[in-house]
Amino acid sequence: MxxxxxxxxxxxxxxxxxxxxxxxxxxxxxxxxxxxxxxxxxxxxxxxxxxxxxxxxxxxxxxxxxxxxxxxxxxxxxxxxxxxxxxxxxxxxxxxxxxxxxxxxxxxxxxxxxxxxxxxxxxxxxxxxxxxxxxxxxxxxxxxxxxxxxxxxxxxxxxxxxxxxxxxxxxxxxxxxxxxxxxxxxxxxxxxxxxxxxxxxxxxxxxxxxxxxxxxxxxxxxxxxAAAGASVIVADMDLREAEKTAAALGGSAIALDVTDAAAVEAAAAGLEALDILVNNAGIVHNGPSTEIGIADWQRVIDVNLSGVFRTARAFGRAMVARGQGSVISTSSICGQVPVWPQPQAAYNAAKAGVNLVTKSLAVEWAASGVRVNAVAPGYTATELTLAGRSKPEWYNVWLERTPMGRLADPDEIASAAVFLASDAASYITGTVLTVDGGYTAL
The missing domain is CATH 3.30.420.40 (ATPase, nucleotide binding domain)
Structure with missing residues (x-):
C-alpha cells in the first residue's frame, strides 16, 4: 500500500x-x-x-x-x-x-x-x-x-x-x-x-x-x-573538532576518548538509547615492525580495536535491551590483506580484529534485533592518508594497485555506512562491506 x-x-x-x-x-x-x-x-x-x-x-x-x-x-x-x-x-x-x-x-x-x-x-x-x-x-x-x-x-x-x-x-x-x-x-x-x-x-x-x-x-x-533520518551526535577527543563536524551535520557534540572505558560508559549512560552507532575513531603508526615500540603498538590497538569494543559494548547494551539498533564500525582493507609499501603491522592487526569483533557481536546480538556490520574502505582521501599521499613512492603504488585508479571520496564511504544503517540492509548483519575500488579483487 x-x-x-x-x-x-x-x-x-x-x-x-x-x-x-x-x-x-x-x-x-x-x-x-x-x-x-x-x-x-x-x-x-x-x-x-x-x-x-x-x-x-x-x-x-x-x-x-x-x-x-x-x-x-x-x-x-x-x-x-x-x-x-x-x-x-x-x-x-x-x-x-x-x-x-x-x-x-x-x-x-x-x-x-x-x-x-x-x-x-x-x-x-x-x-x-x-x-x-x-x-x-x-x-x-x-x-x-x-x-x-x-x-x-x-x-x-x-x-x-x-x-x-x-x-x-x-x-x-x-x-x-x-x-x-x-x-x-x-x-x-x-x-x-x-x-x-x-x-x-x-x-x-x-x-x-x-x-x-x-x-x-x-x-x-x-x-x-534525510532518508536515514539521523539526529547526529559527534564524539571526539577534541571537542572543538567535534563541534565543527556536528555543525556541518546539524547535530550536537561531546568530548570522548574511546580509550577511557569509564568515560565511554558514562557517555552511554548520559545519552538516550541510540538507533545507530558508528565506530570511526582511528589512528595509524607507520614504521618497521623491528623498530616499533610496544607503547606505540598498544596505542593503535587501544584506539582502533579496543575502542571499537568499548563503545559497542557500552552503547550496545541499551540496543540489546530495547531489541533494535545498528552498529557500524570502520574497518579497512588492511584487515583483509597486507598493504604495501607502508609498514603498519599494528594498524593491520587492529583492523583484522575489528572484523572478527564485528562478526562475533553480530552473531551474539542477532536474536535481540541488533545488527552489527563494518565498512572496509580502501585508500580514501582523508587526513589519515595525507602523509602517504605526500610520498610518491607510496601514493603511486596505491593507485597502481587500485583497479579504479583513484582514491575514494569520503562521501563514498559514508554512503556505504548509511546503507548499512538503513532498512534496506535489514537482513544484513555480520558483514564487512568492502569499498575499495577493486583493490582486494586482485
Whole structure:
C-alpha cells in the first residue's frame, strides 16, 4: 500500500501524521520545541530543534501507524511563516531563528515603508503597513545589528525553506509566502530588486533561495542523509573538532576518548538509547615492525580495536535491551590483506580484529534485533592518508594497485555506512562491506 507523511511546524511544536490514500489518518505524533523570549519583543527558536523534531515525530508517526517506511509515497508539510533564519552553505543556522512573533524589527519595517518602492503596492498601495514580522525587515535588522552574521549567511530564508533543504538538498522558497511577505512579484519580474537595493541590502538577491516553488509543486526526492533520518551526535577527543563536524551535520557534540572505558560508559549512560552507532575513531603508526615500540603498538590497538569494543559494548547494551539498533564500525582493507609499501603491522592487526569483533557481536546480538556490520574502505582521501599521499613512492603504488585508479571520496564511504544503517540492509548483519575500488579483487 501507499501512504502520505505530513508535518505541521507550528509555533510550539511539530506534528507529524500518516494518512492512507483515502485520506484516513492513521497516526499523529507531536513534539514540542523551546521558544526563548527576551526583552525588546524578541522570540527565537533553534532551527536544529525543528529538524530534530521533524525526524523524531515522523519516525514516531510511522511506527504508530505500523507501516513500512518504504511505503511512504510522498511527504507534504507546512510551517509557520515569518520565521527567518540565516544559514551557512551546509544549511546550518548561524544564529537562532527570529520567529513570527519576534517584532524587534519595527524600525527596519519603517525603513522599508519609507522607500516608497513600487514593490509595496500590495501594502495599502504603498501606504502600508509593513510588518516587523516579515522577511525584509528582519533581514535588515540582522544586517544592521549582526553584520558578520549577515555577511556570512549563504542563505536567508524561512522555516519551511530550511526543512525543504534538510529533506531534499534543494534551495527553494514558497511562492505564496514570498508573494505575501517578501514583496516578491511573480507578475513583475520576481524579486523586489529595487527595494532591497534602496535599503543597501542587494546581497539578499543572492542569499534568498534561487528557486521559487508554487503551491503543490514537487520539490524533489529525499537525500540519503534525510532518508536515514539521523539526529547526529559527534564524539571526539577534541571537542572543538567535534563541534565543527556536528555543525556541518546539524547535530550536537561531546568530548570522548574511546580509550577511557569509564568515560565511554558514562557517555552511554548520559545519552538516550541510540538507533545507530558508528565506530570511526582511528589512528595509524607507520614504521618497521623491528623498530616499533610496544607503547606505540598498544596505542593503535587501544584506539582502533579496543575502542571499537568499548563503545559497542557500552552503547550496545541499551540496543540489546530495547531489541533494535545498528552498529557500524570502520574497518579497512588492511584487515583483509597486507598493504604495501607502508609498514603498519599494528594498524593491520587492529583492523583484522575489528572484523572478527564485528562478526562475533553480530552473531551474539542477532536474536535481540541488533545488527552489527563494518565498512572496509580502501585508500580514501582523508587526513589519515595525507602523509602517504605526500610520498610518491607510496601514493603511486596505491593507485597502481587500485583497479579504479583513484582514491575514494569520503562521501563514498559514508554512503556505504548509511546503507548499512538503513532498512534496506535489514537482513544484513555480520558483514564487512568492502569499498575499495577493486583493490582486494586482485
Amino acid at each position: 501507499a501512504y502520505v507523511l505530513t508535518a505541521d511546524g507550528g509555533t510550539e511544536s511539530l506534528r507529524a501524521r500518516v494518512y492512507d490514500l483515502a485520506g484516513k489518518e492513521l497516526s499523529s505524533v507531536a513534539l514540542a520545541y523551546e521558544t526563548k523570549f527576551s526583552a525588546g519583543a524578541r522570540a527565537e527558536q533553534d532551527p536544529a530543534d525543528w529538524w530534530k523534531n521533524f525526524v523524531s515525530a515522523s519516525r514516531g508517526a510511522i511506527a504508530e501507524a505500523g507501516i513500512d517506511p518504504a511505503e511512504i509515497d510522498a511527504i507534504c508539510f507546512d510551517t509557520t511563516c515569518c520565521s527567518v533564519v540565516a544559514l551557512d552553505e551546509n544549511g546550518n543556522a548561524l544564529r537562532p531563528a527570529l520567529i513570527w512573533m519576534d517584532v524587534r524589527a519595527n524600525a527596519e519595517a519603517d525603513a522599508v515603508l519609507a522607500t516608497g518602492d513600487p514593490a509595496l503596492c500590495l501594502n495599502g498601495n504603498g501606504a502600508g503597513p509593513v510588518s516587523a514580522e516579515w522577511m525584509i525587515p528582519k533581514s535588515l535588522w540582522i544586517k544592521r545589528n549582526e553584520p558578520a552574521i549577515y555577511d556570512k549567511a549563504y542563505r536567508i530564508c524561512e522555516y519551511q525553506d530550511y526543512i525543504t533543504y534538510q529533506l531534499t538538498g534543494e534551495w527553494a522558497a514558497s511562492l505564496d509566502n514570498a508573494g505575501l511577505r517578501w514583496h516578491y512579484r511573480n507578475d513583475a519580474g520576481g524579486w523586489a530588486a529595487s527595494l532591497v537595493t534602496a535599503l543597501g541590502m542587494e546581497a539578499m538577491l543572492e542569499k534568498w533561495p534561487p528557486r521559487m516553488a508554487a503551491p503543490g509543486e514537487l520539490i524533489g526526492t529525499l537525500t540519503a542523509k
